[in-house]
Amino acid sequence: MRESRTTLRVRFGETDMAGIVFYPNFFAYFDIATQALFAGGPVDVPAQMKAGGFGFPIAESGAKFLAPLSYDDEITIVSRVADLRTRSLRVEHAVYRGELLCATGFEARVHGRKKADGSGVEVTPIPPALVSWLGDPVA
Amino acid sequence: MRESRTTLRVRFGETDMAGIVFYPNFFAYFDIATQALFAGGPVDVPAQMKAGGFGFPIAESGAKFLAPLSYDDEITIVSRVADLRTRSLRVEHAVYRGELLCATGFEARVHGRKKADGSGVEVTPIPPALVSWLGDPVA
Amino acid sequence: MRESRTTLRVRFGETDMAGIVFYPNFFAYFDIATQALFAGGPVDVPAQMKAGGFGFPIAESGAKFLAPLSYDDEITIVSRVADLRTRSLRVEHAVYRGELLCATGFEARVHGRKKADGSGVEVTPIPPALVSWLGDPVA
Amino acid sequence: MRESRTTLRVRFGETDMAGIVFYPNFFAYFDIATQALFAGGPVDVPAQMKAGGFGFPIAESGAKFLAPLSYDDEITIVSRVADLRTRSLRVEHAVYRGELLCATGFEARVHGRKKADGSGVEVTPIPPALVSWLGDPVA
Numbered sequence: 001m002r003e004s005r006t007t008l009r010v011r012f013g014e015t016d017m018a019g020i021v022f023y024p025n026f027f028a029y030f031d032i033a034t035q036a037l038f039a040g041g042p043v044d045v046p047a048q049m050k051a052g053g054f055g056f057p058i059a060e061s062g063a064k065f066l067a068p069l070s071y072d073d074e075i076t077i078v079s080r081v082a083d084l085r086t087r088s089l090r091v092e093h094a095v096y097r098g099e100l101l102c103a104t105g106f107e108a109r110v111h112g113r114k115k116a117d118g119s120g121v122e123v124t125p126i127p128p129a130l131v132s133w134l135g136d137p138v139a
Numbered sequence: 140m141r142e143s144r145t146t147l148r149v150r151f152g153e154t155d156m157a158g159i160v161f162y163p164n165f166f167a168y169f170d171i172a173t174q175a176l177f178a179g180g181p182v183d184v185p186a187q188m189k190a191g192g193f194g195f196p197i198a199e200s201g202a203k204f205l206a207p208l209s210y211d212d213e214i215t216i217v218s219r220v221a222d223l224r225t226r227s228l229r230v231e232h233a234v235y236r237g238e239l240l241c242a243t244g245f246e247a248r249v250h251g252r253k254k255a256d257g258s259g260v261e262v263t264p265i266p267p268a269l270v271s272w273l274g275d276p277v278a
Numbered sequence: 279m280r281e282s283r284t285t286l287r288v289r290f291g292e293t294d295m296a297g298i299v300f301y302p303n304f305f306a307y308f309d310i311a312t313q314a315l316f317a318g319g320p321v322d323v324p325a326q327m328k329a330g331g332f333g334f335p336i337a338e339s340g341a342k343f344l345a346p347l348s349y350d351d352e353i354t355i356v357s358r359v360a361d362l363r364t365r366s367l368r369v370e371h372a373v374y375r376g377e378l379l380c381a382t383g384f385e386a387r388v389h390g391r392k393k394a395d396g397s398g399v400e401v402t403p404i405p406p407a408l409v410s411w412l413g414d415p416v417a
Numbered sequence: 418m419r420e421s422r423t424t425l426r427v428r429f430g431e432t433d434m435a436g437i438v439f440y441p442n443f444f445a446y447f448d449i450a451t452q453a454l455f456a457g458g459p460v461d462v463p464a465q466m467k468a469g470g471f472g473f474p475i476a477e478s479g480a481k482f483l484a485p486l487s488y489d490d491e492i493t494i495v496s497r498v499a500d501l502r503t504r505s506l507r508v509e510h511a512v513y514r515g516e517l518l519c520a521t522g523f524e525a526r527v528h529g530r531k532k533a534d535g536s537g538v539e540v541t542p543i544p545p546a547l548v549s550w551l552g553d554p555v556a
Contacts, residue, residue, distance in 0.1 A: 012452060012466075013302065013445050015295035017188065017349055019253050019467070022291045023197040024170065027163035028430050035429060046489035049156065049429075050436070058162040062201030067259055071295055072463035114158050120206055151313060151327075152306050152441065154434035156488055158328070161430045167291050174290060174350075185350035188290075189297070210434055211324035295466065297531050301475040302448065305441035327434065336440040340479030345537055392436050398484055 001081035001135030006033045010073045020068035026103050027061060030093050033077040034107055037091065042129040056109040057121050059088065063105030073097050081135050086125050087111055089134065140220035140274030145172040149212045159207035165242050166200060169232050172216040173246055176230065181268040195248040196260050198227065202244030212236050220274050225264050226250055228273065279359035279413030284311040288351045298346035304381050305339060308371050311355040312385055315369065320407040334387040335399050337366065341383030351375050359413050364403050365389055367412065418498035418552030423450040427490045437485035443520055444478060447510050450494040451524055454508060459546040473526040474538050476505065480522030490514050498552050503542050504528055506551065 008029070016022040034056070038045040049055045069075060076096045083090035088110045095103040112123040126134075147168070155161040173195070177184040188194045208214060215235045222229035227249045234242040251262040265273075286307070294300040312334070316323040327333045347353060354374045361368035366388045373381040390401040404412075425446070433439040451473070455462040466472045486492060493513045500507035505527045512520040529540040543551075 011445070011449055012463075013294060013300045013448055016291060017293035017295065017297045018194060018196065019295045020196075022167075022170075023200065024163040024166035024291065027166055028161075028428070031161075031163065031430055032428055046429075050487055050489075055157060057157065057159075057207070058204050060201070060203045061162065062199070064199045065197050068196070068253060070467055072467075114207060150306070150310055151324075152309055152433060152439045155430060156432035156434070156436045158434045163430065167289070170291055171289055185290075189348055189350075209328055211328075296472060296474065298474075300445075300448075301478065302441040302444035305444055306439075309439075309441065333435060335435065335437075335485070336482050338479070338481045339440065340477070342477045343475050346474070346531060392485060 001084060002037060002133070003078065003080040004033065004037045004039075006036045006077040006079065008032070008075060008077075010069050010071055010075065012071050015071050020070055023065060026063055026065070026095065026105065029075070029077055029095065030061065030063070030091075030105055030107055033079040033093055034091050034109070037079055037081065037134075038130075041133045043127055052113075054111060054113045054124060056089070057112055057114075058107060059110050060108040061106065063103055065103050067097070067100055067102040069095075069097060069102055075102070082106065084131060084135050086131070087123050089126070140223060141176060141272070142217065142219040143172065143176045143178075145175045145216040145218065147171070147214060147216075149208050149210055149214065151210050154210050159209055162204060165202055165204070165234065165244065168214075168216055168234065169200065169202070169218075169230075169244055169246055172218040172232055173230050173248070176218055176220065176273075177269075180272045182266055191252075193250060193252050193263060195228070196251055196253075197246060198249050199247040200245065202242055204242050206236070206239055206241040208234075208236060208241055214241070221245070223270060223274050225270070226262050228265070279362060280315060280411070281356065281358040282311065282315045282317075284314045284355045284357065286310070286353060286355075288347050288349055288353065290349050293349050298348055301343060304341055304343070304373065304383065307353070307355055307373065308339065308341070308357075308369075308383055308385055311357040311371055312369050312387070315357055315359065315412075316408075319411045321405055330391075332389060332391050332402060334367070335390055335392070336385060337388050338386040339384065341381055343381050345375070345378055345380040347373075347375060347380055353380065360384070362409060362413050364409070365401050367404070418501060419454060419550070420495065420497040421450065421454045421456070423453045423494045423496065425449070425492060425494075427486050427488055427492065429488050432488050437487055440482060443480055443482070443512065443522065446492070446494055446512065447478065447480070447496075447508075447522055447524055450496040450510055451508050451526070454496055454498065454551075455547075458550045460544055469530075471528060471530050471541060473506070474529055474531075475524060476527050477525040478523065480520055482520050484514070484517055484519040486512075486514060486519055492519070499523070501548060501552050503548070504540050506543070
């Protein structure tokens with residue numbers, strides 16, 4: 001299944017008064033990394049989302065925090081599609097600072113968009129070309 | 140074990156272009172709710188943290204997202220200490236909009252502070268008075 | 279002209295590694311305070327924005343930072359409409375911690391919404407009922 | 418005086434429900450760009466800040482918003498030292514999407530750090546080597 005590596009540098013504003021990255025920002029990093037997974041694929045996901053179309057709303061997420069990150073740290077997020085279904089996928093992430101594994105986590109996302117009445121999410125099949133590109137679909 | 144209820148209103152800046160709350164902000168809500176758990180207790184945790192002292196760094200966190208939240212929604216986060224040990228605790232959260240359960244989640248936190256050399260977290264016992272106040276400690 | 283007072287408590291996640299509120303968050307506070315200005319008025323601005331309708335996109339903003347804010351500080355933002363025109367308004371803000379003035383700032387906003395093609399903002403007249411409610415309009 | 422160019426891509430989480438970048442994030446971009454100004458200079462500002470030393474707290478900031486930014490836009494922030502004094506500096510920023518000027522702004526910052534008692538900022542001279550590097554100091 002597809003993998004991506006996203007490198008970024010911790011921003012000053014991502015830290016908190018404890019001197020380390022405020023933990024919800026790890027999930028923001030995961031979000032960036034998952035978007036990066038789609039780059040170069042057959043569907044321009046950002047363009048589609050800008051046009052009010054489909055994206056990948058989150059269903060579940062979790063992380064283990066193994067070592068804190070500090071301002072200006074260069075980190076690499078290794079992300080891979082761990083499960084791929086017709087309407088959902090699971091991405092697993094590992095955050096490294098150099099050789100040090102600092103966090104692991106996952107995101108379970110569906111394919112869909114906000115219902116027009118705001119009541120929830122309309123789930124639809126992932127475009128087959130995107131499924132093929134992301135990896136071998138699991139029944 | 141101790142419980143808290145935190146009510147807040149979704150801020151415009153907490154939404155994203157999908158028209159709903161950007162999911163890492165749910166973890167920011169959990170963080171707010173956990174801080175609220177300590178309010179009124181025998182240890183002034185914010186004062187201690189401002190003085191460079193101990194706090195409750197995160198070890199693990201996760202959430203399930205059941206219904207999206209929108210700008211200006213009033214939400215209530217029901218949080219309870221689910222496990223309490225000498226050096227760590229687990230808090231479980233449920234996010235409601237009116238009667239509707241929108242998300243559930245948890246945080247596993249240790250008691251400690253960033254090591255002076257930035258290499259990690261120094262874990263120490265939770266002050267006994269705080270343990271007593273938070274609930275009956277589990278072996 | 280209309281004024282509002284917004285009271286909130288500084289969140290842990292709004293601080294940075296310098297131990298104080300990360301300065302862009304003062305503008306997030308201004309945004310909250312301006313939204314509060316509209317509360318109770320003749321137009322439900324949040325509902326209208328959720329429906330894809332008009333809001334008040336920013337045209338210019340600025341702030342002077344007089345004293346830092348820390349985690350758990352209770353602050354009051356005093357906001358008043360300082361200039362009101364048919365298609366725009368200016369709001370002035372003052373941020374207090376107790377008696378101490380910690381920051382002053384302003385926002386100049388237009389009435390409008392994002393153009394469908396994303397190329398910019400479509401500016402339209404503020405609904406007359408809202409103008410009347412906000413204060414005496416200036417030519 | 419010294420100039421820098423910082424290129425970044427708008428993150429999904431930096432947008433709001435209006436479909437464009439939430440305006441306080443422009444100031445977060447300015448903060449990133451100013452930090453980039455110091456890169457390669459004679460003082461390792463991030464390292465110094467991590468060690469609890471001096472940085473450049475904000476005194477005043479402002480921006481004009483000329484065109485909205487959207488998710489996945491690649492932007493360049495052109496930043497230059499516009500005024501340089503012994504204890505403060507002013508940086509001017511211009512944000513471009515391709516050839517289009519989307520925002521202009523400035524930051525006035527002092528050299529200092531938070532006072533140990535949290536009452537305010539201790540202002541100190543900018544290290545002479547850094548002043549020299551940043552440009553010709555203005556009396």
